Amino acid sequence: MAITGRRAGSLSSRGHWAAFVMGTLVVTAGWEWGVLLIAYFVATSMLTRLGHARKEARTASMLPVQRERNALQVGANGGVFTALILLGEITGDARLSVAGLGALAAAAADTWATEIGTLWGGSPRSILSGRAVPVGTSGGITAIGSTAGVLAAALVALAAHLILRPEGQGAASPAFAVLLGGIGGSVGDSVLGATLQSKRWCEQCRTWTERRVHTCEYRTRHAVGLRWMTNDAVNLLATVLGAVLAFLTTVPLAPR
Ligand SMILES: [Zn+2]
Secondary structure, X not given: OHHHHHHOOOEOHHHHHHHHHHHHHHHHHOHHHHHHHHHHHHHHHHHHHOOHHHHHHHHOOOOOOOOOEOHHHHHHXXXXXXXXHHHHXXXXXXXXXXXXXXXXXXXXXXXXXXXXXXXXXXXXEEOOOOOEOOOOOOOEEOHHHHHHHHHHHHHHHHHHHHHHOOOOOOOOOHHHHHHHHHHHHHHHHHHHHHOOOOEEEEOOOOEEEOOXXXXXXXXXXXXXXXXXXXXXXXXXXXXXXXXXXHHHHHOOOOOO
């Protein structure tokens, strides 16, 4: 699957190695987890390709042009899921598996919201100030994108229900915990994007951007946010938040 992703141009060379290692680890924990990870990866790659030229035209001033996912991006989106699913199988504690699914739901919700929102969401607004922001701005949200994000989290929650098959537990069902983790994680992603994420300034165009070299070919400078808080760091933190929320919601569950 990783080689197919590489050949299709969805993964960089190191990205396909990262995906290979992650996929192998996840399949070690059980085939159902591997199928879920592959479904996530295929859906994400297809969504990224969908209307690529239109998305690129809408966000070129704001975001670097990138078709392939690199190792850092693969790890930021799937690393927490992989680690927790493995831990869940090793310890037999279903709460860790639920936490891992919460991380995956957060990653899926963020990707769907971004890709669908960029294509069809119209003009985004900042999640905090409510002011209109340019398409592609981190922390900007649209109604259509947010709806797509909730749908993605719901799909992972459905998978959680099918894989974990809860039986008469008194606590919140895994599906509910995963849905909550997915939505909470992607909201956290947008809030971090609007606050701490590094933003740069192009003096030539007098505009905000995340590009180091702007479309006008001028070098941009770091202006606000934390220097190290890149989009990948935000994604990683969002999956951690999704995992924590799902874990806390499902804590009253007894270990399997
Ligand atoms: Zn410029």
